[in-house]
Amino acid sequence: MSSDAESLTPRKSPVQARAAATVEALHVATIQVLTREGLARCTTTRIAERAGMSVGSLYQYYPNRDALLAGVLERHLDGVAAAVDRACRGNHGKPVSGMVSGLVSAFLAVKLRNPEESKALYAVAAERGGAELAARMQARMMTAIATMLHSAPDAEFGDPALTAAMLLSAMIGPVRLLLEGFAPPEFEATLEQELVHLLTPYLQSHGRPGRRAAGDE
């Protein structure tokens, strides 16, 4: 997708192109150091070294270590949120089952496209600054999901925001388990299917009046 854009615009101005490349190199290097060394040993020196530049250059692009870490996390979460946004827009007005499979599929796709990255950033998201960032992005996704849910023809949600929050967080849990590498063998292969099985009935149960306990018809 970005290859098309690039072929259309002959080339970014040298400065911009170089800057973008440098930032990209820093992000990649950060993920690598994070993965190989852990957050505590993810130092500016090591990042710069792995990125093939000097510390000074790193500081030309980010005012401090936290800003770099936040930048990497933000870009990641932004990609995830964008994918979720897209999926929500793409399934607007569809029946609940379509919404769920579309959402699950999109979410898994982004998160598993680069599992190392996703995994490495959990530590960053757990630190002081990262939590707020993650929260902002989750809020954005929850809003998008709530909007989509509202448009479902076959269900009516009393509190779409709450349902969206459940939906998203119930998806995040298993994905995290998988990414952290301690899930059972068959987990990855069936995750998408299982998530759909988990979430579809949950949403559908909101569609009928008299919903109280699950399976109480």
Place this chain on the structure above:
Amino acid sequence: MSSDAESLTPRKSPVQARAAATVEALHVATIQVLTREGLARCTTTRIAERAGMSVGSLYQYYPNRDALLAGVLERHLDGVAAAVDRACRGNHGKPVSGMVSGLVSAFLAVKLRNPEESKALYAVAAERGGAELAARMQARMMTAIATMLHSAPDAEFGDPALTAAMLLSAMIGPVRLLLEGFAPPEFEATLEQELVHLLTPYLQSHGRPGRRAAGDE
């Protein structure tokens, strides 16, 4: 386990009692510093100071900072796992719906008993050493859950381990969202109910042959 020893020596030996109190003070202090300062600024000196002792004393009980952090995390996770274990044993042989509500209730109870603690430890669990610890505990809980599931009279699980993994991780996600403090207003009040609504149908759908799509009866 240690109950035998305790029954023999009604009052703990002064030394043991003091040691236990010291360790307790350190754990409490660690959580507090973690909460107030964040993991990065959670230093041994600060912990000792808040615990009302000297750094030297801290090192009498833990060989190094990571061991202390791991100890605090372990104790927390151990409590959680024990509660889950208990719930699983308590619902052995019960119908699926009882299992779910018992498990959800127990899990929420431990995690929300001391929300500050639960929240503070996410950062510790995300660091190098913490992940393995968390994984071990999750494995333990998944095993307990799988065993319980296996005993369900009204459902048969093709891969109980996998189902247990889904069950646990789908519960962890929403709880974390709540603890991190960015959930919608009504989230806490309805979380238990929602989790039951989410998980019960999921498990029940495994109980009947021909299970394919959710709600395809």
Place this chain on the structure above:
Amino acid sequence: MSSDAESLTPRKSPVQARAAATVEALHVATIQVLTREGLARCTTTRIAERAGMSVGSLYQYYPNRDALLAGVLERHLDGVAAAVDRACRGNHGKPVSGMVSGLVSAFLAVKLRNPEESKALYAVAAERGGAELAARMQARMMTAIATMLHSAPDAEFGDPALTAAMLLSAMIGPVRLLLEGFAPPEFEATLEQELVHLLTPYLQSHGRPGRRAAGDE
């Protein structure tokens, strides 16, 4: 003088004594590094090294480099101000000529007691933080001088504060010239005498009504 005090008080508590000794060592080392290397190369590492301790120890006593520098400067200026205070109190009510010679003598004595120190600190006093400190001390000295002047039986000062400011600053200038080491050969030997020659008539000219131009009687 402080040796007497020490012989009277058997010994400061070990902690205090050690702390005082450490601070003393740091001050001495700072002056030395300042003298040998200049302010720009007066680094915490070098200071600690010359003081025979580790950087860490330095930071046990001062929160940062500037605080140390300020501390050294303050102690110096405090000594100077104290000497001036003492001289002012000691010459209270004396005729102007006694005031001048007492003040000049006291000021030269403190400033030249440890010329290296006095000289080294000019650079510190010229930096951002030092200026205010120096100003505070000068204000203190000017107040003391003004009070003394007010008590002179043989002169009446329209604006003692202003006269005190002139007196002090006109004394500081030549002393600085001497300390900076570029004064003519005979300068040091005659400085005290010259200062008295300079300042006495200046003050005396205020004592008579009709003072306008110098020597216009």
Place this chain on the structure above:
Amino acid sequence: MSSDAESLTPRKSPVQARAAATVEALHVATIQVLTREGLARCTTTRIAERAGMSVGSLYQYYPNRDALLAGVLERHLDGVAAAVDRACRGNHGKPVSGMVSGLVSAFLAVKLRNPEESKALYAVAAERGGAELAARMQARMMTAIATMLHSAPDAEFGDPALTAAMLLSAMIGPVRLLLEGFAPPEFEATLEQELVHLLTPYLQSHGRPGRRAAGDE
């Protein structure tokens, strides 16, 4: 000196003119950064930025930061010394009282023409390199003053160099107090008058044999 060249080339060559303008811009910028940020934060980058050019250009005119700082200081001191020189030449052979008022007036004029500049450069003059420069300039001024003093018809100086040193440094002290901004309210308004009152009798007392104590006629 360069007036010959100038008279030959009425308009400076573009290159020279541009160079002079650039140097001028750098000096002004340096003073500004010095004033706003202090010596420690007065970096080449910041200076160049404020001067509206790149660091590279700065290095076209000065081989390093210290040279630039020295250049700015030198130009300032050169202006001061030139003014003093001029005053000394202009009062050659005049009576002592004329010498004093001429000198004081000229000195105050240059120093207070641009007080920010004068003040900012105290820090530069206090650093390693600046002291020698300042000393050279003071020596130059003291020589000029001594020569002037020697020509006085109404006084004879035993050691004109020494008297010149006293004269100059006793003038510098109060001016510095004023510039550093911590002088009493009326200080600036009366400084010139006070300096004359201070210095005239001092010089006049050298003119008569038997000079011992001030005002002992």
Place this chain on the structure above:
DNA sequence: CATGAATGAGTCTTCATTCAT
């Protein structure tokens, strides 16, 4: 010649850990 990104040595500062008292 101007530019300004890149460099990396050198600072300040923190903090886990030790050990003499």
Place this chain on the structure above:
DNA sequence: GATGAATGAAGACTCATTCAT
């Protein structure tokens, strides 16, 4: 056993200077 001062390795960050464009 407790204490907390001392240690010094290690990290974040700055900035004078260079040089390819």
